[in-house]
Amino acid sequence: MTVLSIENISKKYILSSKGKSNNDLRDTITGWSKRLVNPGGISADIKQDFWALKNVSFDVQQGDRLGLVGANGAGKSTLLKILSQITEPTTGSIRIRGRMASLLEVGTGFHPELTGRENIFLNGAILGMRKAEINRHFDAIVDFAGIEKFIDTPVKRYSSGMYVRLGFAIAAHLEPEILVVDEVLAVGDADFQKKSIGKMRDVSNSGRTLLFVSHNLTAVQGLCNKGAYLRSGELIKYGPVDEVITEYIKNVSKFQLAQSWTDPGPAPGNDFVKIKSIRLVPDESHTRPNLDTTTHLRLELEYWNFIDNAELNVSIFLYSMTGECIFNIGDEAKFYQKGTVKAVCEIPGDFLNDGSYYLSVMIVRDRLAPVYFFEDAIAFDIIDYREGTEWVGKWPGAIRPKMIQVRSWQTELS
Amino acid sequence: MDSRVRVITNKKSISEYIAEIWDYNELFWILAKRDIIVKYKQAVLGIGWAAIRPLITTLVMALAFGRLGKLDVNSTIPYMLIVSVGVTVWLYFSQSLTTISTSLVLNSNLVTKVYFPRLIIPLSSIFIGLVDVVVSLVVFAGLCIFYQYVPDWKVIFIPFILVLTFLASFGVGLIAAVLNVKYRDIGQLISFVVQFGTFLSPVAYLTDAYKDGANGGFMYKLALLNPVTGCIDAMRWSMLGDFAAFNWGSFIPLIVFVLITFFYSIRFFRKHEDTFVDYI
DSSP: OEEEEEEEEEEEEEEEESSOOOOSHHHHHHHHHHHHHSTTSOOOOEEEEEEEEEEEEEEEETTOEEEEEOOTTSSHHHHHHHHTTSSOOSEEEEEEESOEEEESSTTTTOOTTSBHHHHHHHHHHHTTOOHHHHHHHHHHHHHHHTOGGGTTSBGGGSOHHHHHHHHHHHHHTOOOSEEEEESGGGSSOHHHHHHHHHHHHHHHHTTOEEEEEOSOHHHHHHHOSEEEEEETTEEEEEEEHHHHHHHHHHHHOOOBOEEEOSSTTTSSBOSSEEEEEEEEEEOTTOOSSSOBTTOOEEEEEEEEEOSTTEEEEEEEEEEETTSOEEEEEEOOOEEEOSEEEEEEEEEOSSSBOSEEEEEEEEEEETTTEEEEEEEEEEEEEEBOOOOSOOOOSOOOSSBOOSSSOOOOOOOOOO | OOOOEEEESSOOOHHHHHHHHHHTHHHHHHHHHHHHHHHHTTOSSTTHHHHHHHHHHHHHHIIIIIIISOOSTTOSSOHHHHHHHHHHHHHHHHHHHHHHHHHHHHTHHHHTTOOSOTTHHHHTTHHHHHHHHHHHHHHHHHHHHHHTOOOOGGGGGHHHHHHHHHHHHHHHHHHHHHHHHHOTHHHHHHHHHHHHHHHHSTTSSOGGGGGSSTTHHHHHHHHHHSHHHHHHHHHHHHHSTTSSOOOHHHHHHHHHHHHHHHHHHHHHHHHHGGGHHHHO
16 A cells, blocks of 8 residues: 655755845845846846755555665755655645654754653654653653653753653654654664664564665665665665665765776876776676675786886785775785786675775885885775674674684583 | 545645644643743742742832822822733733744744644744733732722633733734744844833823823824733723723724734745745
8 A cells, every 4th residue: 555655746945146145134125225226237136946856756655664865965855854744845746644753853842941751742742642642652762762760850961862862762652654764873872773773673564664764774775675766856766775775876986996007108107117907806706786795806906117127016005984094915025027017916705894995005116115106096885785683783893804703602501 | 544645735725724733732732831831940939030020010110100200190099000900911912922923933943853833833922921921910919909909890801801912912923933034133123122112002101191292192193003002901991990991092903903913924924834944
């Protein structure tokens, strides 16, 4: 059964720039007087239409868990705002069957001066709960948030974690037919994230419908069965979540998996060496479309050497997105003649964690003097792949090596 | 499961609009309750402030206008009582006006994050002033005991006049609230209006005082156009026994003012409420 049907939704914003900001009375009045003095003159208003959403249409079936993905500014938030009726669509219509609750942030409308108890009723009413309903769930909410002791303390004295937990706990007990969630998982400690994902699973397992927006692709993949990918206000792809995420990653990643030059002239380098080619290739056994944590990778480098009898070696640096060096390894120095030199480095699967990486290569002479440092030669993303675990949060750690194993066994029976 | 189908478009009929406001009546009560709790929280005197404010204002006004301005010479009843009624009405009017006109901006965290009929926010301001009014009336009763003065049966009209006073502030306040979303200048303007209004409205003197002096007739007619004049006159008629006669001259402009501003302001509000989130 279709519970949510979005038909041709568009949303237009008018951006007015320069000459008329229209945001305070003075500007408006001076605008009027300018027009009065100079009617029909050159209008200073430059108005531009901006379509935050363009003809977006899709249907959501009952029990579906839809993940909405897209870069910042793709229109995800606008769509959520229209769905939650905070703003109206310029054109198109949305049909909703059943009660919908949206959680664009947790603890909406919490008043710092009020106690936890008072805020539960306030926030519940804001989210559309009846008083009887709140009374029924009151103990469960307090318990879920873990704030029994502070229930009569004003929330301004809460820690930020308690504040967020209470906010999520109230929303989690809403029991709507359709729950819309935006990025609330970005907050709270691992334990609480696990609880909230569990709660969202419950929502979907009980036949209710979930709409989930997050930048955490792992969470989307783990939680949702359907996906919708928005780019610049347009729906690019809608369908099974794996296909949508693959499409999304293909679109956004700033992949640079290979660079090569046929002629030494423009190639990067100097009078001693120049780079001919560098590429990162997955092992032939890898069949999935994206590089993931299980993929075995091979780095191949080829460079021109312009000096006879040079003692050279290659040093490879792998950095995480944040610029932290994951490893630096080199090969043994050898004597090379003029011509091309090739180097290969294997990075095993089940070694790197998911994330974005970049790679630099240094060519060293006489075992100590850097000849040329080829920075940011390769950039790649590794996506998450996991089996045998229910945990869908971000896997911590710079690396995720499988060769280091944990074994356990029973030592005694009682 | 709730099998109602809701449709979100950019058109909504008036009956759907009213039904929806009714649907959210629990939110209305809880927002009103929140405002009252928050107002007196973490103050040692708490609700006591609601009594201190009208009492001190009445004393100061009676001293300034009655004793120093020599307006109390012809009065047949204690001047404090006359001023107390004016202060009660004025405080309610000005407080409602201020609260309503700033209500949308102060609740912007709600406006931008969740949906509910926006009209609930200004509507729920009715109670925050009402608590103060009730306390002001208690202060008035205290003054009556002090002066051994007994009002007559006409006090039963007090609630009706209070509703009229709220409605008089509601229309203007609502328009100001809408404008305040886009132009924060309105907030400044309202506090200005309230400051002048204290002296231009017959709070500490009788409306008839306008008749004195040069151009008295014209000034009196101007004063009648002030909706607060109508409220205060009516309240004095109801609370001060035979002292004040019913003044149709100020009551009819009040009713006209309320009718026009009420309906116009709601139309104005509906027209702009969809864009609040884009400008707030």
